[in-house]
Amino acid sequence: MAAAERLNYRPSLLARGLVGSRTNLITLVMGSLADPFDALFLDTFSQAMAARGTRLLLASATSNEPQDSGLLQALDYRSDAVVIAAGTLSPAHSELCVKAGLPVILAGRVLDAPGVDSVLADNRGGGRQAAELLIRTGCRRLAYLGRGGATFSDRERFAGFAAAARAAGLKVIDQAVAQRDDTATFQASTALLTGDSRPDGLFCGADSLAIPAIEAARALGLGVPEEISVVGFNNVPNAAWRSFRLTTLDYPVGQVVEDILALIDSRFSDPLRDNEVRRIATQLVVRTTTRQRPPQETAAS
Amino acid sequence: MAAAERLNYRPSLLARGLVGSRTNLITLVMGSLADPFDALFLDTFSQAMAARGTRLLLASATSNEPQDSGLLQALDYRSDAVVIAAGTLSPAHSELCVKAGLPVILAGRVLDAPGVDSVLADNRGGGRQAAELLIRTGCRRLAYLGRGGATFSDRERFAGFAAAARAAGLKVIDQAVAQRDDTATFQASTALLTGDSRPDGLFCGADSLAIPAIEAARALGLGVPEEISVVGFNNVPNAAWRSFRLTTLDYPVGQVVEDILALIDSRFSDPLRDNEVRRIATQLVVRTTTRQRPPQETAAS
């Protein structure tokens, strides 16, 4: 040990990984980190990895072609598992990993294939909570601002929101924002708010969508929540800022990471077990972009 | 090739790295990703890695002890190079890498040790630009909101700002925010703005500091820029939001990443070359948290 110390020797994990059955590498595939929620997730995940003594191989998925993403090269490093947290990625990526015999954990989507587990929010429940809050506080013209069904989560959130609205006899305008980009979101919101029937209750598929929406409303001179209520999703740090004080659905990122790691470990100990889907409940955080109670009847009609 | 395809064989990069001289792994050490600038940097860096065919090993530095960070374990994977982008990390980390014979690139700080290159902003120049703008638009009571000298960049930004202020015969209040946390920043700003001599020109060491500062000013009923001008640093996407429209110093993150990769390559081709420090100029982006011209004399005194 003294000699090892003196020569500052350290075992090569490459060699260890080559011969051993485990490399202690986990590949994380992410899309853009433009959404603060994704950054927070990555931050939390990476700290959990460090605490666990596992290394994190980060692959950024730019295009939708599996071979273009860093995924393939990461696989060639014989990771022990792959976590896919890029919402817009095609299932081809997962299949690639499964074919390589790797456990796959999907964050934010469900895929029914052997060896593929999932961790995601109770999106439908969250959508329902948002709808119920808006309806309870007097909103009647509801709208959803989202990715136009581009991601699994987006579809579920819309579905939950729309179902609860329907149950109350209300319809929902579905407004899509094409690119994940603040100005694009601002423009889509402006279009929505200047359209034929201006909504008075808006549910956004993410806080990062809700904030530009609030700005668009204010730019049009619309009071939030007096003329339009806004509910977000994720409860990112930005949402609590004084300029927004956004009512939103808290999605506990620490819990997500914890569940992902638990699923990985459980898959190690039993590679052939059935797939598992873990749903994490969202919690409503009421701030000031929604009303406390319905407006007085005297004001209306 | 047909057989390889059929068996879906892929060469093991572990084995290749074991025998070859290059592993095509680069370790990136980062602190928290709470600042959107750091998230943007990581995003850009990771995409550049993918385009380059290099894998990114992400180590998150939680404590200041080198052995606690993922750094050590990442080194044991025989990375080709280490990029340290965690501002508050001790030089012990770099020394560890140098001792292991690894090229080190420091982002945001300078360390005079063999094999250690640096890429960072022209912080002093940026500080000067901020001071000159504030002074030119009529501010006379200047303040700096930063990390109290906790990071290399912070010290340089303050130094450049203070030097330019001194050249104009003005002093600078140095207000430190202890934790990188929005509410802590809000409180520190409130303390600054309710102190003995309230500043009328504020330079913040980062946009992520400037935004809570603006909110604190507004909470106190102070108009921005009428009663206090604010200048940030980095030009993160948030800064352009309609709620803030922050005047700031653009620090081109793409350029930073490009320079880091260039330094790594140049170090590969000549491991013994002298250290290089690349300074990247900042560019002033004037928005609406600073005045266009000095206020009318009639209003004053």
Next chain:
DNA sequence: CGCTCAACCGCAAACGTTTGCATTACGGGT
């Protein structure tokens, strides 16, 4: 037809570990 040269091909060593097996050392019981 024979020579030379280049291209090609196959083989073995090496990279730094882990793991299993065989051997040796040692201690206790009869």
Next chain:
DNA sequence: ACCCGTAATGCAAACGTTTGCGGTTGAGCG
């Protein structure tokens, strides 16, 4: 003093590549 069982120790194989070397094959030319 002898035997047995266990602990400790040393040795070799294996992991999946790259690289260099010796041998073989083929083509071109006199």
